[in-house]
Amino acid sequence: MKAYQADIAKFDATDTQVFGMSVDSVPANREFAKQLGVTFPILSDFKRTVVKDYGVFNEEQGFGNRATFVIDKDGIIQHIDEGNEAIDPTKVADTCNVLMHKKAAATP
Amino acid sequence: MYTRSLICLVLLAVFSVVALGQQAPPKTNLKVGDKAPDFTLRATDGKTYKLSDFRGKKNVVLAIYVLAFTGG
Numbered sequence: 001m002k003a004y005q006a007d008i009a010k011f012d013a014t015d016t017q018v019f020g021m022s023v024d025s026v027p028a029n030r031e032f033a034k035q036l037g038v039t040f041p042i043l044s045d046f047k048r049t050v051v052k053d054y055g056v057f058n059e060e061q062g063f064g065n066r067a068t069f070v071i072d073k074d075g076i077i078q079h080i081d082e083g084n085e086a087i088d089p090t091k092v093a094d095t096c097n098v099l100m101h102k103k104a105a106a107t108p
Numbered sequence: 109m110y111t112r113s114l115i116c117l118v119l120l121a122v123f124s125v126v127a128l129g130q131q132a133p134p135k136t137n138l139k140v141g142d143k144a145p146d147f148t149l150r151a152t153d154g155k156t157y158k159l160s161d162f163r164g165k166k167n168v169v170l171a172i173y174v175l176a177f178t179g180g
Contacts, residue, residue, distance in 0.1 A: 004171055016167040019157065021149070023174055030152045041151035053145035055136035056172050064174020067136055071144040071168040075160065078140060078167075092169055099167050 003089050005038050014096040023048050023057070023064070070095045
């Protein structure tokens with residue numbers, strides 16, 4: 001999340017809303033955000049329904065994975081980073097850039 | 109000779125147990141091109157966000173850390 005924070009201006013420039021998400025409570029996430037200096041909102045999936053929808057949580061093992069999804073303006077997933085790949089936001093930022101230019105090309 | 113075989117067997121058994129203990133992290137069933145599952149969740153800023161509210165307005169990057177306090 002720190003890496004995303006460092007690149008937050010880049011994401012703002014590509015018309016992108018960045019969210020963190022965890023299964024911790026809102027107060028726990030606030031503490032976490034404070035420690036890391038994260039300014040973007042961190043969503044609290046306390047009931048663990050969304051992490052299951054996104055397939056990043058294994059209920060039996062109570063074990064989760066790190067993953068980043070890029071969702072375009074049509075609500076379609078355009079890029080997925082999983083596991084250690086998800087630490088580096090470069091590919092995600094590139095995707096957002098491409099999406100912005102795609103949109104720019106479509107509007108004369 | 110027997111001792112060496114025995115050591116090999118024991119080592120093999122130990123490694124197998126270690127390998128079984130390390131469960132692979134869950135892989136997402138979603139693919140690029142899929143519709144993103146909608147959600148409505150509360151965030152650290154006190155607001156409640158709905159993914160579909162961003163439709164036609166902004167791209168959304170969703171960085172999921174199931175166990176947030178693992179850093180990164």
